[in-house]
Amino acid sequence: MLNYLETELKQNGNLAKDTNAKNENTNRVELGGTATLEALVAVARAKAEVIFSDAYCQRVNRSRTLVEKWIREGRVMYGITTGFGALCDRVISEEETAQLQKNIILSHSTSVGEPLSIEQTRAVMFMMLQNMGQGFSGVSLALLERIRLMLNLDLIPFAPREGSVGYLSVEAHIGMAIIGLGKIFENGVPVESRLVLHKHGLEPFVLGAKEGLALISGTTSPTALAALAIFDMKTSTLSADIIGALSLEANHGNIKAFDERLMQARPYAEQGNTAANVRMLLQDSEVIKASEGHRLQDALSLRAIPQLHGAVKRMIQDAVRTVEEEMNTCSDNPIIWPEGDDGHAMSGCHCDSSYVGLAMDSAAIAATTLAKMSERRNYRLITEHLSGMPWFLIQNPGLNSGLMIPQYTQAGLLNDMKILSHPASVDSIPTCGGQEDYVAMGYNAAKKALSIAEKLEYILAIELLSVYQAHQFLDPGVKPASVTAAILKEIGKHIPVSSQDQFLYPHMEYLKALIHSGRLVEIAESYVGSML
The missing domain is CATH 1.10.275.10 (Fumarase/aspartase (N-terminal domain))
Structure with missing residues (x-):
């Protein structure tokens, strides 16, 4: 699984783009202008060369x-x-x-x-x-x-x-x-x-x-960890839109809840963008078209995708802006201020990590909320009286457990995420003999955000696994969306459709890597263009 992920990272040129580079070499990042999350990830993950x-x-x-x-x-x-x-x-x-x-x-x-x-x-x-x-x-x-x-x-x-x-x-x-x-x-x-x-x-x-x-x-370590975490969270918000759309389709959901006119009545940009993403992803779905009138409205985990995903995106984007601003500051103390021929050495507290800490605590709560909805959608898929499909998406349930236990994994991960969502930035333990009588704790906020970002990817991966297995029970004469078909085809290269119990761990790891690497978003955007 790690080899797959490393290959995907190296092949995904988006990870190595640097807006400040004077050349188009995606294996090189030049420092001196405005640094981006993508530049940091290119150096940290793809091991891009650094020049000054x-x-x-x-x-x-x-x-x-x-x-x-x-x-x-x-x-x-x-x-x-x-x-x-x-x-x-x-x-x-x-x-x-x-x-x-x-x-x-x-x-x-x-x-x-x-x-x-x-x-x-x-x-x-x-x-x-x-x-x-x-x-x-x-x-x-x-x-x-x-x-x-x-x-x-x-x-x-x-x-x-x-x-x-x-x-x-x-x-x-x-x-x-x-x-x-x-x-x-x-x-x-x-x-x-x-x-x-x-x-x-x-x-x-x-x-x-x-x-x-x-x-x-300075805030170098909290900012570095925050940048990695928020980069992954940002990718996961788009992955969640894709997986949520596929769940809506597999559940024969009501696309009217995503109508543009409905979004205009509550015009949050992120909410409208999420609804637009789902409409684009499912625009040619015969399954969705055949589902019209199937039910007046869906459960909230399907119907409220624009609202919840949109709110999460706003929090994540706010954190992205904060982290990128912090990346382009000097957080040293003292500051050497060049002015004329002499300049000044000025002591202050730019090493305080409050901006990063508060941003990552907020992002962690948002990411956990996104995971909460994903787990609920997955629960609907694997529950016979909710989805209309066999228990745990397996033929002959009872003899087979199917996808019963991955939802337990989601529950365990989600419990961890809820614990980690307690904000680190509200704490303060004085240090340094009272000289540092207030402490921001931004490092711990960033560190736990890394863990939350990874757990979110696993929870989304398990939902995607259920979507993949659910399609064996849908009417083969009714075509899914083109995006759905492409994603199912890609997954099918690595995961067989289950007719009986099998070892699921490698499948969940593969799907997590598909999300983490950005490959899932890449497949979807090759059909619908850039998502927001």
């Missing part, structure tokens, strides 16, 4: 020149010539600068447990380049070149994922690998980073003034 624009290099060099000038002048600057957090009033000499930056990496590498996946760590490294590359961090271009080189060589650090409140610890573990003290994955196994670097002709990087602090400061 001239503008990127110029603004990094400009801010670095200022930092070096200020150090020579003996200015007192937070995290550059002082300690960190509650120790910000302790002045550090110029001779101790390198040790200070190394110390912050050593002391802050405290996240624990299982590591981030390769994909997730690559996304964080991408965000490090984005954050420090805005020209407000004062780091050297050499540091960013080292991170870029590690990404392009796929030298990915071991970074435990548990125990971050919004920044610091995960990034510090990545910093450990950069300076030769941590670990880098080699063939899936964490190996001492200095050994891996040596194999590639690289020496451990020696951090200069401000660079240790800049590596760990």
Whole structure:
């Protein structure tokens, strides 16, 4: 299943498009302009090559020149010539600068447990380049070149994922690998980073003034994880439209609930777009046409698809906008503000992750609601007195369990999603001796959103499996929509129609990959054009 997914990701050019690139090479992402979710996913998943624009290099060099000038002048600057957090009033000499930056990496590498996946760590490294590359961090271009080189060589650090409140610890573990003290994955196994670097002709990087602090400061890890989660949630909203339309068709549903005139009476754009998607998907369905007058109105899980899916899309789109805005900011502290020949070092709190945390908590609730409706549609399909088809969509039920138990899987996943939908951003546990007396918890909001995004894909996949099996019980003389036929044909290449019980796990994994990779949306859009 993983090989299938990786192939789909590499073949799907949409994942590797970068609106800022000066060339059409979908295997390359240029940093320096406005970064997009697609650019981050291209680097994180498809392992697109990262390059820097001239503008990127110029603004990094400009801010670095200022930092070096200020150090020579003996200015007192937070995290550059002082300690960190509650120790910000302790002045550090110029001779101790390198040790200070190394110390912050050593002391802050405290996240624990299982590591981030390769994909997730690559996304964080991408965000490090984005954050420090805005020209407000004062780091050297050499540091960013080292991170870029590690990404392009796929030298990915071991970074435990548990125990971050919004920044610091995960990034510090990545910093450990950069300076030769941590670990880098080699063939899936964490190996001492200095050994891996040596194999590639690289020496451990020696951090200069401000660079240790800049590596760990900012919303890089919550933004990276949020970007991956919201990208998948966005894809799932369109997948849900497709699967919901196919469920409506298999249930002989009433298309009048999707009438454009009805949508105009309550003109939410996302609701109208969802209804339009369903109408387009089923426009040539003989099943839907033959179902006219079958019932006055359907159950809410079918009838309210435009309303619920539309509301979810609004929340997801709001989160997309927030995450992409955050991707294109500098969330460092202090900020190096170039102005005239001198400039300023200004301390604030751009490292606060409230924007990302609140957005992802909201998106998580929306995604769980989408899953809730999908499970209900699936329940109708497998329930004889609701669908009119044999129990659990299997011939000879009783001897066979058919698709009885995948709905249990949906129930278990949905229970997890409901638990994970409790917002992380409402919590605050003071840290740093009271210096950080309020904490945003954006990292945990993003981390749990990743889990919710994956569980949503599985729940939709199980509904799609039921739709696929249901078609053996529909009248073969009445044709389904062209989109339906194409999707069933694609699934049929990998999954046999069940006439008796069979091993279902690989089928659910295949369908989840079909959704995750964007292939399901791609098939549908090849018939109806771009969906909204």
